[in-house]
Amino acid sequence: MDFQQSLTKHNLARSFAAECQEGARYQFMAKAAQQEGYQYMSALVRTLAHNEMAHAQLIFQKISEYGGDNVQNIDIKAGYPFRSAPLVDLLKFEAENERMSGESIYPSFADTARDEGYKDVADMFDKISMVEKSHRATLSKLHEMLKKNTLYKCKTGTHAFKCDNCGTVVEGKSAPKTCPLCNMEQGYFRIDFDIN
Ligand SMILES: [Fe+2]
Ligand SMILES: [Fe+2]
Known part of the structure; x- marks a missing residue:
């Protein structure tokens, strides 16, 4: 066509x-x-x-x-998602x-x-x-x-949480509030999708 x-x-x-x-x-x-x-x-x-x-x-x-x-302008009619939340x-x-x-x-x-x-x-x-x-x-x-507030928590046993800034690995039930090496906040720790 x-x-x-x-x-x-x-x-x-x-x-x-x-x-x-x-x-x-x-x-x-x-x-x-x-x-x-x-x-x-x-x-x-x-x-x-x-x-x-x-x-x-x-x-x-x-x-x-x-x-x-041949294509310099294409008219489209479509809906697009908007949400502020x-x-x-x-x-x-x-x-x-x-x-x-x-x-x-x-x-x-x-x-x-x-x-x-x-x-x-x-x-x-x-x-x-x-x-x-x-x-x-x-x-x-x-x-x-x-x-569920489980981004940095391990429900079963412990997990090796890794700081994405300096690479330090901390074993525990949850990621530390701050990294023991670089002092970066908890949000820098990698979120592991399998720690449930
Ligand atoms: Fe895409
Ligand atoms: Fe996508």
Whole structure:
């Protein structure tokens, strides 16, 4: 199918806008986490922001590849998530957005691209959907741990907590309030998703 007439062109443009906005929202969230003293969580969320911008670039490249000079403006009609809330609620909100992207939106965009003969675009959407699913898992876990106040706690026995600033490892039931070597606050300790 001709790219200009395709739904895939529209879906690529929608996805590009969505990825840019996710990248921006994750940067805002990373800043909020840092301001609340969750330094390691902030770094994790910054990585998510970086991932989204990488997705945006891949999608942009597909539009350029197929549209060339013929595409200079694409009108899109789509809804995008907006929410201003405390960090704990934002984590849940974004996890749900990622769930929809990974389980529903990208798979349907991939199907359309495949139907329209853009196999490479379909493959890209499929691969991005896998990443969004893993983002959802990360955000859900962070939400759960923050809500239950278990970010730095080990429920069973002890755990080797590692300071992400200086690398010191402290064995215990919970991460120390400050690092015994570099004195950085608890928020610098790595959040281990398996310490439940
Ligand atoms: Fe993405
Ligand atoms: Fe994502």
